[in-house]
Amino acid sequence: MAAPKIAVIFYSTYGTNHGIAVEAAEAAKAAGAEVRLLKVAETAPQEVIDGQEPWKQQQERMSDIPEVTLDDMEWADGYFISVPTRFGVAASQFRVFVDTLGPLWQTGALAGKTITATTSAQNLNGGQETTIFSTYTTAMHWGAIIVAPGYADGVKFEDGGNPYGYSTTPGPLDETGKRSVAYQSKRLVETTQKLLG
Protein backbone atom coordinates (compact mmCIF):
# COMPACT_ATOMS: atom_id res chain seq x y z
CA MET A 1 0.00 0.00 0.00
CA ALA A 2 1.45 3.40 -1.01
CA ALA A 3 2.12 5.83 1.83
CA PRO A 4 -0.25 8.82 1.85
CA LYS A 5 1.47 12.03 0.77
CA ILE A 6 0.88 14.85 3.24
CA ALA A 7 1.81 18.52 2.74
CA VAL A 8 2.11 20.35 6.07
CA ILE A 9 1.68 23.98 5.06
CA PHE A 10 2.08 26.88 7.45
CA TYR A 11 2.54 30.60 7.75
CA SER A 12 4.11 32.06 10.89
CA THR A 13 5.28 35.55 11.83
CA TYR A 14 6.53 34.80 15.36
CA GLY A 15 6.93 31.00 15.46
CA THR A 16 3.76 29.51 16.93
CA ASN A 17 2.35 28.04 13.74
CA HIS A 18 5.83 26.97 12.68
CA GLY A 19 6.01 24.95 15.92
CA ILE A 20 2.60 23.40 15.27
CA ALA A 21 3.64 22.48 11.72
CA VAL A 22 6.87 20.81 12.85
CA GLU A 23 4.94 18.64 15.35
CA ALA A 24 2.34 17.80 12.72
CA ALA A 25 5.02 16.81 10.20
CA GLU A 26 6.78 14.54 12.70
CA ALA A 27 3.51 12.88 13.70
CA ALA A 28 2.49 12.34 10.08
CA LYS A 29 5.84 10.68 9.36
CA ALA A 30 5.46 8.50 12.45
CA ALA A 31 2.01 7.49 11.16
CA GLY A 32 3.58 6.28 7.91
CA ALA A 33 3.05 9.25 5.58
CA GLU A 34 5.45 10.77 3.09
CA VAL A 35 5.65 14.35 4.30
CA ARG A 36 6.64 17.76 2.94
CA LEU A 37 6.96 20.59 5.47
CA LEU A 38 6.30 23.81 3.55
CA LYS A 39 5.97 27.48 4.39
CA VAL A 40 3.78 30.03 2.68
CA ALA A 41 5.73 32.86 1.00
CA GLU A 42 6.02 36.11 2.92
CA THR A 43 4.27 39.07 1.34
CA ALA A 44 5.12 41.83 3.84
CA PRO A 45 7.79 44.31 2.72
CA GLN A 46 11.28 43.30 3.92
CA GLU A 47 11.84 46.73 5.54
CA VAL A 48 8.76 46.15 7.75
CA ILE A 49 10.07 42.70 8.78
CA ASP A 50 13.55 44.06 9.43
CA GLY A 51 12.01 46.65 11.75
CA GLN A 52 10.68 43.93 14.09
CA GLU A 53 13.37 41.75 15.65
CA PRO A 54 11.06 38.79 16.56
CA TRP A 55 9.70 38.69 12.99
CA LYS A 56 13.21 38.86 11.54
CA GLN A 57 14.38 36.04 13.81
CA GLN A 58 11.44 33.86 12.76
CA GLN A 59 12.35 34.42 9.10
CA GLU A 60 15.83 33.11 9.88
CA ARG A 61 14.46 30.07 11.75
CA MET A 62 12.37 29.15 8.69
CA SER A 63 15.00 29.92 6.08
CA ASP A 64 15.68 26.25 5.22
CA ILE A 65 12.02 25.36 4.72
CA PRO A 66 10.86 25.44 1.08
CA GLU A 67 7.97 27.63 -0.01
CA VAL A 68 4.81 25.79 -0.99
CA THR A 69 4.10 25.66 -4.73
CA LEU A 70 1.24 24.54 -6.92
CA ASP A 71 3.20 21.35 -7.62
CA ASP A 72 3.15 20.54 -3.90
CA MET A 73 -0.62 21.02 -3.84
CA GLU A 74 -0.98 18.60 -6.73
CA TRP A 75 1.52 16.11 -5.24
CA ALA A 76 -0.17 15.81 -1.85
CA ASP A 77 -3.08 13.52 -1.01
CA GLY A 78 -3.81 15.55 2.12
CA TYR A 79 -3.06 18.96 3.65
CA PHE A 80 -2.31 19.93 7.24
CA ILE A 81 -2.68 23.72 7.41
CA SER A 82 -1.52 25.95 10.27
CA VAL A 83 -1.93 29.70 9.97
CA PRO A 84 -2.35 32.52 12.52
CA THR A 85 -5.63 34.33 13.14
CA ARG A 86 -5.71 37.84 11.68
CA PHE A 87 -8.82 39.83 12.46
CA GLY A 88 -10.78 36.59 12.77
CA VAL A 89 -9.62 34.90 9.57
CA ALA A 90 -6.43 33.34 8.17
CA ALA A 91 -3.34 35.53 7.68
CA SER A 92 -3.32 37.28 4.30
CA GLN A 93 -0.02 35.61 3.36
CA PHE A 94 -1.92 32.30 3.25
CA ARG A 95 -4.82 33.86 1.37
CA VAL A 96 -2.44 35.23 -1.27
CA PHE A 97 -1.19 31.69 -1.89
CA VAL A 98 -4.75 30.33 -1.94
CA ASP A 99 -5.63 32.93 -4.56
CA THR A 100 -3.06 31.40 -6.94
CA LEU A 101 -4.81 28.02 -6.92
CA GLY A 102 -7.43 28.84 -9.55
CA PRO A 103 -5.76 26.78 -12.31
CA LEU A 104 -5.58 23.68 -10.08
CA TRP A 105 -9.17 24.14 -8.92
CA GLN A 106 -10.27 24.49 -12.53
CA THR A 107 -8.84 21.10 -13.49
CA GLY A 108 -10.28 19.41 -10.39
CA ALA A 109 -6.79 18.72 -9.07
CA LEU A 110 -7.75 19.77 -5.53
CA ALA A 111 -10.92 17.68 -5.38
CA GLY A 112 -10.84 14.66 -3.12
CA LYS A 113 -7.78 15.78 -1.14
CA THR A 114 -8.09 15.62 2.63
CA ILE A 115 -7.53 18.68 4.81
CA THR A 116 -7.28 19.57 8.47
CA ALA A 117 -6.54 23.00 9.96
CA THR A 118 -5.08 24.55 13.12
CA THR A 119 -4.41 28.11 14.24
CA SER A 120 -3.23 30.42 17.00
CA ALA A 121 -4.69 33.72 18.16
CA GLN A 122 -3.73 36.18 20.89
CA ASN A 123 -7.06 35.66 22.67
CA LEU A 124 -8.88 32.39 23.32
CA ASN A 125 -12.07 33.89 21.94
CA GLY A 126 -10.27 36.07 19.41
CA GLY A 127 -11.35 34.18 16.28
CA GLN A 128 -9.68 30.77 16.40
CA GLU A 129 -12.79 28.89 15.31
CA THR A 130 -13.64 31.40 12.57
CA THR A 131 -10.09 31.19 11.20
CA ILE A 132 -10.29 27.41 10.95
CA PHE A 133 -13.75 27.70 9.41
CA SER A 134 -12.47 30.18 6.83
CA THR A 135 -9.87 27.61 5.74
CA TYR A 136 -12.50 24.85 5.63
CA THR A 137 -14.86 27.09 3.62
CA THR A 138 -12.18 27.42 0.96
CA ALA A 139 -11.49 23.67 1.09
CA MET A 140 -15.16 22.98 0.38
CA HIS A 141 -14.87 25.00 -2.83
CA TRP A 142 -12.06 22.68 -3.86
CA GLY A 143 -14.12 19.58 -3.11
CA ALA A 144 -11.63 18.62 -0.40
CA ILE A 145 -12.61 16.31 2.46
CA ILE A 146 -12.44 17.92 5.89
CA VAL A 147 -10.88 15.80 8.62
CA ALA A 148 -11.70 17.61 11.86
CA PRO A 149 -10.39 16.17 15.12
CA GLY A 150 -13.77 16.24 16.84
CA TYR A 151 -13.67 14.75 20.34
CA ALA A 152 -12.60 11.34 19.08
CA ASP A 153 -9.55 11.29 21.37
CA GLY A 154 -9.27 12.08 25.09
CA VAL A 155 -6.67 14.80 24.44
CA LYS A 156 -9.49 17.02 23.12
CA PHE A 157 -10.81 17.25 26.68
CA GLU A 158 -7.43 18.60 27.84
CA ASP A 159 -6.33 20.97 25.04
CA GLY A 160 -9.08 23.61 25.19
CA GLY A 161 -11.50 21.40 23.28
CA ASN A 162 -11.71 22.96 19.83
CA PRO A 163 -13.27 20.12 17.78
CA TYR A 164 -12.68 21.91 14.46
CA GLY A 165 -8.91 21.90 14.81
CA TYR A 166 -6.25 22.46 17.44
CA SER A 167 -5.98 26.12 18.44
CA THR A 168 -3.80 27.90 20.93
CA THR A 169 -2.38 31.24 22.02
CA PRO A 170 1.08 32.38 20.83
CA GLY A 171 4.18 30.62 22.13
CA PRO A 172 5.81 27.20 22.03
CA LEU A 173 3.54 24.16 22.21
CA ASP A 174 3.13 22.57 25.62
CA GLU A 175 3.00 18.78 26.06
CA THR A 176 -0.81 18.69 25.70
CA GLY A 177 -0.60 20.80 22.56
CA LYS A 178 1.98 18.45 21.10
CA ARG A 179 -0.23 15.43 21.79
CA SER A 180 -3.25 17.18 20.31
CA VAL A 181 -1.44 18.18 17.12
CA ALA A 182 0.00 14.67 16.82
CA TYR A 183 -3.46 13.17 17.17
CA GLN A 184 -4.94 15.53 14.54
CA SER A 185 -2.10 14.79 12.14
CA LYS A 186 -2.34 11.00 12.64
CA ARG A 187 -6.09 11.17 12.06
CA LEU A 188 -5.45 13.02 8.78
CA VAL A 189 -2.95 10.36 7.66
CA GLU A 190 -5.22 7.45 8.62
CA THR A 191 -8.28 8.96 6.92
CA THR A 192 -6.25 9.75 3.80
CA GLN A 193 -4.93 6.19 3.74
CA LYS A 194 -8.48 4.80 3.93
CA LEU A 195 -9.60 7.01 1.05
CA LEU A 196 -6.63 5.94 -1.06
CA GLY A 197 -7.66 2.33 -0.48
Ligand SMILES: Cc1cc2nc3c(=O)[nH]c(=O)nc-3n(C[C@H](O)[C@H](O)[C@H](O)COP(=O)(O)O)c2cc1C
Ligand atom coordinates in the same frame (compact mmCIF):
# COMPACT_ATOMS: atom_id res chain seq x y z
C1 LIG B 1 -2.66 42.14 11.92
C2 LIG B 1 -2.92 41.21 13.04
C3 LIG B 1 -4.21 40.83 13.33
C4 LIG B 1 -4.49 39.97 14.40
N1 LIG B 1 -5.78 39.63 14.67
C5 LIG B 1 -6.05 38.87 15.75
C6 LIG B 1 -7.39 38.53 16.07
O1 LIG B 1 -8.35 38.82 15.36
N2 LIG B 1 -7.60 37.84 17.22
C7 LIG B 1 -6.60 37.45 18.05
O2 LIG B 1 -6.87 36.87 19.08
N3 LIG B 1 -5.29 37.68 17.71
C8 LIG B 1 -5.01 38.38 16.59
N4 LIG B 1 -3.70 38.63 16.25
C9 LIG B 1 -2.61 37.95 16.97
C10 LIG B 1 -2.10 36.76 16.12
O3 LIG B 1 -3.11 35.78 16.02
C11 LIG B 1 -0.83 36.15 16.72
O4 LIG B 1 0.19 37.08 16.50
C12 LIG B 1 -0.52 34.84 16.05
O5 LIG B 1 -1.41 33.85 16.51
C13 LIG B 1 0.90 34.38 16.31
O6 LIG B 1 1.15 33.30 15.45
P1 LIG B 1 2.65 33.10 14.90
O7 LIG B 1 3.51 33.05 16.15
O8 LIG B 1 2.64 31.79 14.17
O9 LIG B 1 2.97 34.25 14.02
C14 LIG B 1 -3.42 39.47 15.17
C15 LIG B 1 -2.10 39.83 14.86
C16 LIG B 1 -1.84 40.68 13.80
C17 LIG B 1 -0.42 41.05 13.48
